[in-house]
Amino acid sequence: MKNIFLVGMPSSGKSTLGKRLARHLAYRFVDTDKLIVREENGRSINAIFQSDGEPYFREVESRVLHTIQPNSRLVVATGGGMPCFFENMAFIKANGFSIFLDVSPEHLLDRMLRHAQDDRPLFNRQDPTLLKNLRQKYNDRRIYYTQADLIVPGEIAVEELSKQIEGYL
Numbered sequence: 715m716k717n718i719f720l721v722g723m724p725s726s727g728k729s730t731l732g733k734r735l736a737r738h739l740a741y742r743f744v745d746t747d748k749l750i751v752r753e754e755n756g757r758s759i760n761a762i763f764q765s766d767g768e769p770y771f772r773e774v775e776s777r778v779l780h781t782i783q784p785n786s787r788l789v790v791a792t793g794g795g796m797p798c799f800f801e802n803m804a805f806i807k808a809n810g811f812s813i814f815l816d817v818s819p820e821h822l823l824d825r826m827l828r829h830a831q832d833d834r835p836l837f838n839r840q841d842p843t844l845l846k847n848l849r850q851k852y853n854d855r856r857i858y859y860t861q862a863d864l865i866v867p868g869e870i871a872v873e874e875l876s877k878q879i880e881g882y883l
Protein backbone atom coordinates (compact mmCIF):
# COMPACT_ATOMS: atom_id res chain seq x y z
CA MET A 715 0.00 0.00 0.00
CA LYS A 716 1.83 3.01 -1.33
CA ASN A 717 1.92 6.23 0.67
CA ILE A 718 0.20 9.25 -0.84
CA PHE A 719 1.96 12.63 -0.67
CA LEU A 720 0.03 15.85 -1.24
CA VAL A 721 2.14 18.77 -2.44
CA GLY A 722 1.25 22.34 -3.35
CA MET A 723 1.17 25.92 -2.22
CA PRO A 724 0.15 26.95 1.30
CA SER A 725 -3.64 27.08 1.53
CA SER A 726 -4.07 24.76 -1.45
CA GLY A 727 -5.90 22.35 0.88
CA LYS A 728 -3.26 19.65 1.52
CA SER A 729 -4.11 19.26 5.19
CA THR A 730 -7.89 19.50 4.72
CA LEU A 731 -8.17 17.19 1.69
CA GLY A 732 -5.46 14.90 3.06
CA LYS A 733 -7.50 14.16 6.19
CA ARG A 734 -10.60 13.46 4.12
CA LEU A 735 -8.70 11.26 1.68
CA ALA A 736 -7.15 9.24 4.50
CA ARG A 737 -10.57 8.64 6.04
CA HIS A 738 -12.00 7.65 2.67
CA LEU A 739 -9.22 5.14 1.92
CA ALA A 740 -8.80 3.93 5.52
CA TYR A 741 -5.21 5.21 5.50
CA ARG A 742 -3.47 6.97 8.37
CA PHE A 743 -2.89 10.71 8.02
CA VAL A 744 0.20 12.77 8.89
CA ASP A 745 0.91 16.44 8.42
CA THR A 746 4.65 17.14 8.20
CA ASP A 747 4.23 20.55 9.88
CA LYS A 748 2.75 18.73 12.89
CA LEU A 749 5.68 16.28 12.92
CA ILE A 750 8.07 19.26 12.92
CA VAL A 751 6.28 20.87 15.89
CA ARG A 752 6.51 17.56 17.75
CA GLU A 753 10.20 17.18 16.88
CA GLU A 754 10.76 20.72 18.21
CA ASN A 755 9.07 19.96 21.54
CA GLY A 756 5.90 21.87 20.76
CA ARG A 757 7.40 25.05 19.30
CA SER A 758 5.10 26.47 16.62
CA ILE A 759 6.20 26.84 12.98
CA ASN A 760 6.12 30.63 13.43
CA ALA A 761 8.29 30.40 16.56
CA ILE A 762 10.85 28.19 14.79
CA PHE A 763 11.12 30.62 11.87
CA GLN A 764 11.38 33.58 14.24
CA SER A 765 14.07 32.27 16.52
CA ASP A 766 16.10 30.00 14.22
CA GLY A 767 15.28 31.18 10.69
CA GLU A 768 14.17 29.43 7.54
CA PRO A 769 17.37 27.41 6.85
CA TYR A 770 17.04 25.70 10.24
CA PHE A 771 13.34 25.02 9.58
CA ARG A 772 14.18 23.46 6.21
CA GLU A 773 16.75 21.14 7.81
CA VAL A 774 14.22 19.88 10.36
CA GLU A 775 11.57 19.62 7.64
CA SER A 776 13.79 17.41 5.49
CA ARG A 777 14.81 15.26 8.46
CA VAL A 778 11.17 14.70 9.39
CA LEU A 779 10.31 13.75 5.78
CA HIS A 780 13.04 11.12 5.78
CA THR A 781 11.48 9.36 8.78
CA ILE A 782 8.55 8.31 6.58
CA GLN A 783 8.76 4.66 5.59
CA PRO A 784 7.58 3.46 2.17
CA ASN A 785 4.39 1.42 1.84
CA SER A 786 3.02 2.56 5.21
CA ARG A 787 -0.55 3.24 4.06
CA LEU A 788 -0.12 6.91 4.91
CA VAL A 789 -1.57 10.09 3.46
CA VAL A 790 1.08 12.78 3.99
CA ALA A 791 0.20 16.48 3.84
CA THR A 792 3.55 18.18 3.17
CA GLY A 793 4.43 21.81 3.93
CA GLY A 794 4.19 24.11 0.89
CA GLY A 795 7.94 24.59 0.57
CA MET A 796 9.00 21.04 1.29
CA PRO A 797 9.35 19.72 -2.31
CA CYS A 798 11.51 22.71 -3.24
CA PHE A 799 14.45 22.08 -0.89
CA PHE A 800 17.28 19.55 -0.95
CA GLU A 801 16.32 16.29 -2.70
CA ASN A 802 12.95 16.21 -0.96
CA MET A 803 10.89 15.84 -4.14
CA ALA A 804 12.99 12.86 -5.24
CA PHE A 805 12.42 11.26 -1.82
CA ILE A 806 8.68 11.89 -2.11
CA LYS A 807 8.56 10.29 -5.55
CA ALA A 808 10.58 7.30 -4.42
CA ASN A 809 8.41 6.67 -1.38
CA GLY A 810 4.85 6.99 -2.58
CA PHE A 811 2.36 8.39 -5.06
CA SER A 812 2.46 12.18 -5.24
CA ILE A 813 -0.38 14.56 -6.02
CA PHE A 814 -0.04 18.29 -6.76
CA LEU A 815 -3.10 20.27 -5.64
CA ASP A 816 -3.00 23.10 -8.13
CA VAL A 817 -4.70 26.31 -6.96
CA SER A 818 -4.14 29.70 -8.58
CA PRO A 819 -2.44 32.52 -6.62
CA GLU A 820 -5.70 34.51 -6.79
CA HIS A 821 -7.67 31.70 -5.13
CA LEU A 822 -4.90 31.19 -2.57
CA LEU A 823 -5.08 34.88 -1.67
CA ASP A 824 -8.83 34.65 -1.29
CA ARG A 825 -8.52 31.68 1.07
CA MET A 826 -5.73 33.27 3.09
CA LEU A 827 -7.69 36.49 3.61
CA ARG A 828 -10.78 34.56 4.60
CA HIS A 829 -9.11 32.34 7.20
CA ALA A 830 -7.65 34.48 9.96
CA GLN A 831 -6.19 31.51 11.85
CA ASP A 832 -3.99 30.51 8.92
CA ASP A 833 -1.01 32.84 9.45
CA ARG A 834 2.22 31.53 7.98
CA PRO A 835 5.68 33.05 8.41
CA LEU A 836 6.29 33.43 4.65
CA PHE A 837 2.77 34.62 3.80
CA ASN A 838 1.55 37.50 5.93
CA ARG A 839 -2.13 38.35 5.53
CA GLN A 840 -1.48 42.02 6.38
CA ASP A 841 1.14 42.37 3.64
CA PRO A 842 -0.17 44.50 0.72
CA THR A 843 2.18 42.63 -1.63
CA LEU A 844 0.83 39.20 -0.63
CA LEU A 845 -0.62 38.48 -4.10
CA LYS A 846 2.69 39.40 -5.75
CA ASN A 847 4.50 37.15 -3.28
CA LEU A 848 2.09 34.27 -3.97
CA ARG A 849 2.52 34.65 -7.74
CA GLN A 850 6.29 34.69 -7.41
CA LYS A 851 6.40 31.62 -5.16
CA TYR A 852 3.86 29.78 -7.33
CA ASN A 853 6.00 30.39 -10.43
CA ASP A 854 9.25 29.46 -8.68
CA ARG A 855 7.82 26.30 -7.13
CA ARG A 856 5.85 24.89 -10.06
CA ILE A 857 8.97 23.20 -11.43
CA TYR A 858 9.00 21.03 -8.28
CA TYR A 859 5.26 20.58 -7.81
CA THR A 860 4.72 19.49 -11.42
CA GLN A 861 7.06 16.53 -10.90
CA ALA A 862 4.19 14.93 -8.96
CA ASP A 863 2.60 11.79 -10.41
CA LEU A 864 -0.79 13.48 -10.70
CA ILE A 865 -1.92 17.12 -10.94
CA VAL A 866 -5.46 17.97 -9.85
CA PRO A 867 -7.37 21.19 -9.12
CA GLY A 868 -7.47 21.99 -5.40
CA GLU A 869 -11.27 22.01 -5.44
CA ILE A 870 -11.47 18.31 -6.35
CA ALA A 871 -13.90 16.19 -4.32
CA VAL A 872 -12.42 13.34 -2.33
CA GLU A 873 -14.57 10.71 -4.13
CA GLU A 874 -13.30 11.88 -7.53
CA LEU A 875 -9.68 11.96 -6.35
CA SER A 876 -9.98 8.46 -4.90
CA LYS A 877 -11.32 7.22 -8.23
CA GLN A 878 -8.42 8.80 -10.12
CA ILE A 879 -5.74 7.20 -7.94
CA GLU A 880 -7.15 3.75 -7.19
CA GLY A 881 -5.16 2.06 -9.96
CA TYR A 882 -1.87 3.46 -8.64
CA LEU A 883 -1.98 2.33 -5.02
Ligand SMILES: Nc1ncnc2c1ncn2[C@@H]1O[C@H](COP(=O)(O)OP(=O)(O)O)[C@@H](O)[C@H]1O
Nearest residue numbers: 723724725726727728729730731825829868869
Ligand atom coordinates in the same frame (compact mmCIF):
# COMPACT_ATOMS: atom_id res chain seq x y z
N1 LIG B 1 -11.33 22.97 -1.48
C1 LIG B 1 -11.32 24.04 -0.68
N2 LIG B 1 -12.10 25.11 -1.00
C2 LIG B 1 -12.09 26.21 -0.23
N3 LIG B 1 -11.35 26.37 0.90
C3 LIG B 1 -10.57 25.34 1.27
C4 LIG B 1 -10.50 24.13 0.49
N4 LIG B 1 -9.60 23.31 1.08
C5 LIG B 1 -9.14 23.96 2.16
N5 LIG B 1 -9.73 25.17 2.28
C6 LIG B 1 -9.47 26.17 3.35
O1 LIG B 1 -8.23 26.79 3.03
C7 LIG B 1 -7.44 26.94 4.21
C8 LIG B 1 -6.13 26.26 4.02
O2 LIG B 1 -6.33 24.85 3.91
P1 LIG B 1 -5.22 23.82 4.38
O3 LIG B 1 -5.82 22.48 4.23
O4 LIG B 1 -4.69 24.20 5.72
O5 LIG B 1 -4.11 24.07 3.27
P2 LIG B 1 -2.59 23.65 3.24
O6 LIG B 1 -2.38 22.52 4.18
O7 LIG B 1 -2.36 23.27 1.81
O8 LIG B 1 -1.84 24.88 3.62
C9 LIG B 1 -8.23 26.32 5.37
O9 LIG B 1 -8.80 27.36 6.13
C10 LIG B 1 -9.29 25.49 4.69
O10 LIG B 1 -10.50 25.48 5.42
Ligand SMILES: O=C(O)C1=C[C@@H](OP(=O)(O)O)[C@@H](O)[C@H](O)C1
Nearest residue numbers: 723724725747793794795834835
Ligand atom coordinates in the same frame (compact mmCIF):
# COMPACT_ATOMS: atom_id res chain seq x y z
O1 LIG C 1 5.12 27.42 1.83
C1 LIG C 1 5.96 27.32 2.76
O2 LIG C 1 7.17 27.52 2.57
C2 LIG C 1 5.47 26.90 4.10
C3 LIG C 1 4.21 26.33 4.20
C4 LIG C 1 3.64 25.89 5.46
O3 LIG C 1 2.83 24.72 5.27
P1 LIG C 1 1.41 24.74 4.51
O4 LIG C 1 1.68 24.59 3.04
O5 LIG C 1 0.68 23.55 5.05
O6 LIG C 1 0.76 26.02 4.85
C5 LIG C 1 4.73 25.63 6.52
O7 LIG C 1 5.43 24.44 6.22
C6 LIG C 1 5.67 26.78 6.61
O8 LIG C 1 4.94 27.90 7.00
C7 LIG C 1 6.37 27.06 5.27
Ligand SMILES: [Mg+2]
Nearest residue numbers: 728729747791
Ligand atom coordinates in the same frame (compact mmCIF):
# COMPACT_ATOMS: atom_id res chain seq x y z
MG1 LIG D 1 -0.98 22.33 5.85
